[in-house]
Amino acid sequence: MIPSPTPAQRPVSPVQRLWRHPLWAPLNDVQAWNRLARVLNPAWSFTESTARVLRVVDEAPGVRSLWLRPNRRFAGFRPGQHVLLELEINGARQARCFSFSHAPRPDGLVRLTIKAKPEGPVSAAAHRLQPGQVLRLGRAQETSSRDATIRRC
Numbered sequence: 001m002i003p004s005p006t007p008a009q010r011p012v013s014p015v016q017r018l019w020r021h022p023l024w025a026p027l028n029d030v031q032a033w034n035r036l037a038r039v040l041n042p043a044w045s046f047t048e049s050t051a052r053v054l055r056v057v058d059e060a061p062g063v064r065s066l067w068l069r070p071n072r073r074f075a076g077f078r079p080g081q082h083v084l085l086e087l088e089i090n091g092a093r094q095a096r097c098f099s100f101s102h103a104p105r106p107d108g109l110v111r112l113t114i115k116a117k118p119e120g121p122v123s124a125a126a127h128r129l130q131p132g133q134v135l136r137l138g139r140a141q142e143t144s145s146r147d148a149t150i151r152r153c
């Protein structure tokens with residue numbers, strides 16, 4: 001299968017080129033809009049999938065489920081898929097893959113069930129999350145996906 005072009009490889013139209021001109025800055029700076037949106041609501045983003053923690057449930061010693069409400073950028077998932085969960089730890093973004101542990105629901109909530117690994121930074125940080133906090137989600141992906149545009153675990 002031919003891999004689909006990454007965003008950087010896609011052809012740019014003349015209108016897009018004009019809009020990207022520094023003349024329009026900061027209006028054409030999507031990261032500036034993201035920063036503004038985050039000030040208003042940490043879960044808002046024009047480009048990134050984020051999710052707010054609604055509930056944490058202790059399933060067993062060292063195993064905790066996070067119930068999350070993704071924002072509108074999140075495109076959903078199918079059973080058996082996993083997602084890249086990204087957390088800011090000591091000022092640096094770190095990401096690990098986690099499987100969806102509940103079937104897709106009509107209300108759009110998702111559940112991840114995470115086992116704390118000794119000395120594991122992301123699983124430990126995930127266990128410290130509290131309701132109301134916001135995290136970043138990648139695009140749901142198949143474990144065997146060959147899509148070159150998605151980040152690996």
Ligand SMILES: Cc1cc2nc3c(=O)[nH]c(=O)nc-3n(C[C@H](O)[C@H](O)[C@H](O)COP(=O)(O)OP(=O)(O)OC[C@H]3O[C@@H](n4cnc5c(N)ncnc54)[C@H](O)[C@@H]3O)c2cc1C
Nearest residue numbers: 082096097098099113114115117118119120121122123153
């Ligand atoms: C497709 C997929 C789905 C997954 N689904 C789930 C899921 O549903 N639930 C779940 O809990 N996990 C799942 N995982 C595993 C998850 O992605 C993480 O690997 C796991 O949570 C550990 O992340 P961490 O950052 O806490 O630890 P990591 O940094 O990944 O470290 C893991 C372990 O390695 C040891 N280690 C790390 N660095 C070193 C080093 N330099 N020297 C010696 N030891 C070291 C640490 O002590 C730690 O115990 C999945 C993984 C994949 C690939």
